[in-house]
Amino acid sequence: MDEATFLKTYDKRKFDTPLISVDSTLFTYHDHQLKVLLVKRSNHPDLDLWGLPGGFIDMQQDKSIRDTVLRKLEEKTKVIPPYVEQLQCVGDANRDKRGWSVTVCFSALIAHQDCEVGIADVSDAAWVAVDTLKDQTLAFDHQAIITVALERLRQKALYSIVPAYALPEQFTLPELQQLHEVLIGKTIQKKSFRRRIEQAELLEDTGEKRYEGGRPAALYKMKEASGEYTFVRNLEG
Amino acid sequence: MDEATFLKTYDKRKFDTPLISVDSTLFTYHDHQLKVLLVKRSNHPDLDLWGLPGGFIDMQQDKSIRDTVLRKLEEKTKVIPPYVEQLQCVGDANRDKRGWSVTVCFSALIAHQDCEVGIADVSDAAWVAVDTLKDQTLAFDHQAIITVALERLRQKALYSIVPAYALPEQFTLPELQQLHEVLIGKTIQKKSFRRRIEQAELLEDTGEKRYEGGRPAALYKMKEASGEYTFVRNLEG
Numbered sequence: 001m002d003e004a005t006f007l008k009t010y011d012k013r014k015f016d017t018p019l020i021s022v023d024s025t026l027f028t029y030h031d032h033q034l035k036v037l038l039v040k041r042s043n044h045p046d047l048d049l050w051g052l053p054g055g056f057i058d059m060q061q062d063k064s065i066r067d068t069v070l071r072k073l074e075e076k077t078k079v080i081p082p083y084v085e086q087l088q089c090v091g092d093a094n095r096d097k098r099g100w101s102v103t104v105c106f107s108a109l110i111a112h113q114d115c116e117v118g119i120a121d122v123s124d125a126a127w128v129a130v131d132t133l134k135d136q137t138l139a140f141d142h143q144a145i146i147t148v149a150l151e152r153l154r155q156k157a158l159y160s161i162v163p164a165y166a167l168p169e170q171f172t173l174p175e176l177q178q179l180h181e182v183l184i185g186k187t188i189q190k191k192s193f194r195r196r197i198e199q200a201e202l203l204e205d206t207g208e209k210r211y212e213g214g215r216p217a218a219l220y221k222m223k224e225a226s227g228e229y230t231f232v233r234n235l236e237g
Numbered sequence: 238m239d240e241a242t243f244l245k246t247y248d249k250r251k252f253d254t255p256l257i258s259v260d261s262t263l264f265t266y267h268d269h270q271l272k273v274l275l276v277k278r279s280n281h282p283d284l285d286l287w288g289l290p291g292g293f294i295d296m297q298q299d300k301s302i303r304d305t306v307l308r309k310l311e312e313k314t315k316v317i318p319p320y321v322e323q324l325q326c327v328g329d330a331n332r333d334k335r336g337w338s339v340t341v342c343f344s345a346l347i348a349h350q351d352c353e354v355g356i357a358d359v360s361d362a363a364w365v366a367v368d369t370l371k372d373q374t375l376a377f378d379h380q381a382i383i384t385v386a387l388e389r390l391r392q393k394a395l396y397s398i399v400p401a402y403a404l405p406e407q408f409t410l411p412e413l414q415q416l417h418e419v420l421i422g423k424t425i426q427k428k429s430f431r432r433r434i435e436q437a438e439l440l441e442d443t444g445e446k447r448y449e450g451g452r453p454a455a456l457y458k459m460k461e462a463s464g465e466y467t468f469v470r471n472l473e474g
Binding site for chain 1: 238240243244247249250252253254255256257281282284293294296299300301302323325326327328329330331334335336337339341469470471
């Protein structure tokens with residue numbers, strides 16, 4: 001049989017396959033807290049439990065897994081986050097009561113102000129402080145997925161300024177430092193943090209200032225491609 | 238409807254889903270070259286092209302995606318590699334002629350001597366030097382997957398001694414350094430490399446020696462958990 005004939009007669013439904021979905025851990029930084037977007041499940045299984053925004057691939061609408069992820073996030077937040085990265089894939093016989101299931105997990109960041117309007121419209125979506133999650137029962141294995149996403153974001157906070165995507169487009173250096181400190185769980189030396197970021201030329205001074213506690217703080221924004229920059233030595237040191 | 242009734246009547250075959258497979262990039266270091274295991278495809282599509290070892294999830298045999306990966310690697314090499322890590326998931330409408338397809342890619346390392354016997358038995362499997370791959374047409378998007386796996390391994394070579402899993406259990410420091418140099422594409426200072434690894438206490442001196450060019454070189458092996466160690470500053474510097 002040649003390939004054309006093979007493809008014409010190929011019936012994938014002859015083979016039993018796992019369920020396949022996507023799930024996103026969308027983080028933001030607000031009120032000095034790292035928060036994650038949760039949605040309340042409106043279908044079985046795990047009906048009424050809170051979990052990550054996600055769902056099944058729509059092979060007509062979606063050209064790639066990333067399309068599925070963005071479509072599902074936009075349904076909940078009305079916007080496309082500026083940072084979306086694949087995290088990991090989890091697949092086994094037990095994570096979903098419906099049977100063998102694979103989910104491709106993504107991690108995303110957005111400024112709180114850029115999607116609070118979108119979320120206020122959706123009664124089943126909420127920003128939840130990461131610190132308050134531990135004792136909550138979430139749908140499926142979403143608690144474990146958030147733990148992995150958080151650990152990855154911590155690593156990013158040590159070696160890059162990727163966390164800046166969870167801030168508004170314009171931010172002050174103290175804001176960025178606070179976010180890094182929340183993620184790393186340690187205080188960073190102000191001078192050293194400022195110098196490291198200046199030396200790497202990652203930020204652009206917008207020329208504008210914000211007054212915090214009476215003192216003016218310069219407002220910066222990320223330069224293009226700054227999210228891809230990796231520090232040779234971590235920011236903690 | 239309650240959850241039990243929902244699950245009893247749930248028929249996943251009502252929903253059209255993508256194909257889902259796994260693919261592994263298994264590396265080794267041999268004859269001063271980094272090599273990758275390729276297998277010749279015995280089925281349509283892309284029949285007779287070389288590609289990565291992998292295949293579909295068997296929901297009866299495999300309890301998790303990792304089980305599928307190990308089963309497929311063992312089929313080809315007769316052994317389970319000491320290092321197997323999830324790399325990324327690729328899924329889109331065009332990567333497979335059979336239609337929308339998702340593949341979960343893993344990266345693995347093994348000592349050449351630990352699986353050459355296994356591979357010699359399999360006429361459709363071969364170690365191919367990474368440097369010679371560029372001009373070859375591989376099955377599906379496997380060329381692109383290998384590129385990503387290689388870049389990830391390069392990053393590991395900068396910040397860890399994970400590449401040591403591609404060496405025999407006992408190896409000399411010059412051997413490990415050469416492998417790191419091949420991966421990074423740069424010469425590393427011998428003194429600095431040795432000091433960094435000693436300071437991190439990653440290796441155990443076996444007390445045995447090998448004679449290379451007439452001079453004795455101490456044989457080391459990895460300590461447990463050494464693969465998880467990350468250097469704060471990369472090994473290049």
